[in-house]
Amino acid sequence: MSSVFDDLVGQEHIIDILKGAVAASRTGSDSQEMTHAWVFTGPPGSGRSSAAVAFAQALICPNQGCDKCNECQSAATGGHPDVEVIRTEGLSIKVEEIRELLTRVAWAPSMGGWRVVVMEDADRLTESAANALLKAIEEPGTRTVWLLCAPTLHDVLPTIRSRCRHLQLRTPSIEAVTQVLIKRDNISPTMAEFAARVSQGHIGRAKYLATNESVRSNRKVVMQLPLQLGSLAAAFYAAQTLIDIATEEAITSSESRDEKEIEKLQEAYGKGATGRGMATGAAKAVKELEKGQKSRATRSVRDSIDGALLDLATFYRDVMMAQSGVTKSMINLDMRLEIENFASKRPAHSAAHKMSAIMEARNQLAMNAAPLVTCEALMCSISR
Ligand SMILES: [Zn+2]
Numbered sequence: 001m002s003s004v005f006d007d008l009v010g011q012e013h014i015i016d017i018l019k020g021a022v023a024a025s026r027t028g029s030d031s032q033e034m035t036h037a038w039v040f041t042g043p044p045g046s047g048r049s050s051a052a053v054a055f056a057q058a059l060i061c062p063n064q065g066c067d068k069c070n071e072c073q074s075a076a077t078g079g080h081p082d083v084e085v086i087r088t089e090g091l092s093i094k095v096e097e098i099r100e101l102l103t104r105v106a107w108a109p110s111m112g113g114w115r116v117v118v119m120e121d122a123d124r125l126t127e128s129a130a131n132a133l134l135k136a137i138e139e140p141g142t143r144t145v146w147l148l149c150a151p152t153l154h155d156v157l158p159t160i161r162s163r164c165r166h167l168q169l170r171t172p173s174i175e176a177v178t179q180v181l182i183k184r185d186n187i188s189p190t191m192a193e194f195a196a197r198v199s200q201g202h203i204g205r206a207k208y209l210a211t212n213e214s215v216r217s218n219r220k221v222v223m224q225l226p227l228q229l230g231s232l233a234a235a236f237y238a239a240q241t242l243i244d245i246a247t248e249e250a251i252t253s254s255e256s257r258d259e260k261e262i263e264k265l266q267e268a269y270g271k272g273a274t275g276r277g278m279a280t281g282a283a284k285a286v287k288e289l290e291k292g293q294k295s296r297a298t299r300s301v302r303d304s305i306d307g308a309l310l311d312l313a314t315f316y317r318d319v320m321m322a323q324s325g326v327t328k329s330m331i332n333l334d335m336r337l338e339i340e341n342f343a344s345k346r347p348a349h350s351a352a353h354k355m356s357a358i359m360e361a362r363n364q365l366a367m368n369a370a371p372l373v374t375c376e377a378l379m380c381s382i383s384r
């Protein structure tokens with residue numbers, strides 16, 4: 001029998017806990033298994049928000065998460081009145097947004113079961129937003145379940161995390177990701193293995209890479225950059241290339257999503273049904289949506305740059321592997337000869353410095369540094 005938990009790769013240790021909670025939630029009594037505030041943590045790509053959404057589905061599904069019924073389907077696509085998935089469009093979640101959310105979820109669940117709020121980026125809550133949320137979490141006897149997601153427990157305010165049950169997701173193994181891509185997504189074994197390996201257990205990224213030729217060729221360009229760094233001019237060129245590629249990738253991935261969202265919104269306002277164009281309310285809502293999409297695009301460019309920098313870091317990691325003679329565990333096996341050649345001409349330890357320079361640049365970008373300048377400084381630093 002299929003279940004909403006099937007797609008959680010390598011997370012067997014938490015699936016049992018979630019199933020137990022769902023079963024306990026049916027009895028109506030307050031039990032050890034079921035509690036109304038949870039934190040899901042795990043590295044990017046481990047699927048912390050997928051786990052939270054699956055839990056939300058199972059809580060409202062009459063069959064405890066069958067993945068087939070209306071409840072399961074509508075919860076997954078954001079169409080269920082009792083399930084709200086908060087995806088951050090901006091770089092932080094502000095207190096006004098939380099207050100607005102709290103008014104929305106103050107109603108009793110429409111179906112009589114649970115009202116579930118999934119917050120994908122609880123680490124982006126400002127302090128005042130977190131405090132506003134804390135009050136809601138502390139409220140006893142409510143039918144609202146809070147599912148917060150964050151990279152680590154340290155990213156969540158101590159007062160909040162002390163009131164939540166914590167579930168830690170694991171990075172799935174390359175083998176497990178490969179198998180899912182083959183079985184679930186019908187991807188050829190060679191491609192699945194390649195995508196799983198270079199994505200380092202990030203299942204969403206692996207699938208994206210395996211199914212998009214342009215994304216693969218962009219990655220190839222990024223991975224060639226270290227081989228071309230020799231002069232200052234080359235460093236600036238490399239920085240610009242990296243930004244261009246990341247921007248292009250972010251735009252392509254969000255464009256189709258943006259269009260679909262606007263269509264859905266117009267439908268909701270009855271555009272398709274009446275054919276009489278949109279009412280003013282709808283026009284205003286579309287404007288709001290477009291504003292949100294714009295700020296999401298900024299974030300997605302940043303995410304995309306971060307992904308490219310992570311890819312770049314794997315190059316230097318492999319250089320270290322080559323220098324220590326353990327080529328077996330190289331990530332970029334397709335570039336093995338180039339990397340070995342590169343490694344033989346560089347002093348030992350230089351790759352480690354370059355990796356830390358990349359990580360430092362990622363930190364700066366996470367703190368909102370200007371992307372191009374940060375990448376230029378990085379490329380100049382690692383071309384030495
Ligand atoms: Zn169901």
